[in-house]
Amino acid sequence: MKKFYEPPAQPAAGQIFDSVFLLILIYVVLLTPILLGLTAGNTVTQMPETVSWESLGQNPTMVAQWEKLGFTMDEAAELIAERFDYSVKPIPLIITALVVIGYFVMLLVMSDKEYREVIAEKFD
Numbered sequence: 001m002k003k004f005y006e007p008p009a010q011p012a013a014g015q016i017f018d019s020v021f022l023l024i025l026i027y028v029v030l031l032t033p034i035l036l037g038l039t040a041g042n043t044v045t046q047m048p049e050t051v052s053w054e055s056l057g058q059n060p061t062m063v064a065q066w067e068k069l070g071f072t073m074d075e076a077a078e079l080i081a082e083r084f085d086y087s088v089k090p091i092p093l094i095i096t097a098l099v100v101i102g103y104f105v106m107l108l109v110m111s112d113k114e115y116r117e118v119i120a121e122k123f124d
Contacts, residue, residue, distance in 0.1 A: 005118050038092070042085040047077065056080045 010018075033039055048055040053063050056077055066076045 003122075005122055043082050044085045045078075045081050046083055047081040051077045 051073065053073060058066070058076075058080070066073075071079075
């Protein structure tokens with residue numbers, strides 16, 4: 001009978017520590033850009049010279065909905081004219097791409113090493 005690969009057993013305390021550590025790591029990774037102000041939440045206001053429903057690109061149906069919500073033309077104009085800034089900053093984009101590619105390469109190298117160990121254990 002063939003001997004199948006059996007991964008090493010990990011105690012419950014180790015599993016709990018790993019889970020909590022990964023959870024903390026995920027929160028840190030997700031919150032760091034926000035705390036450092038690196039998020040792309042910038043907005044640009046593109047107010048037309050003359051404010052009218054037509055210059056804001058609103059049709060009669062849209063105007064009726066704005067009025068149902070209780071907005072006047074001037075109040076709605078502030079919301080309509082405020083747009084997200086979708087400009088791409090090349091340096092952060094390159095850094096992000098390098099980090100993702102580096103992680104992928106590291107993952108492939110480490111996985112290749114572990115797969116070779118398992119295959120050698122099983123078939124040699």
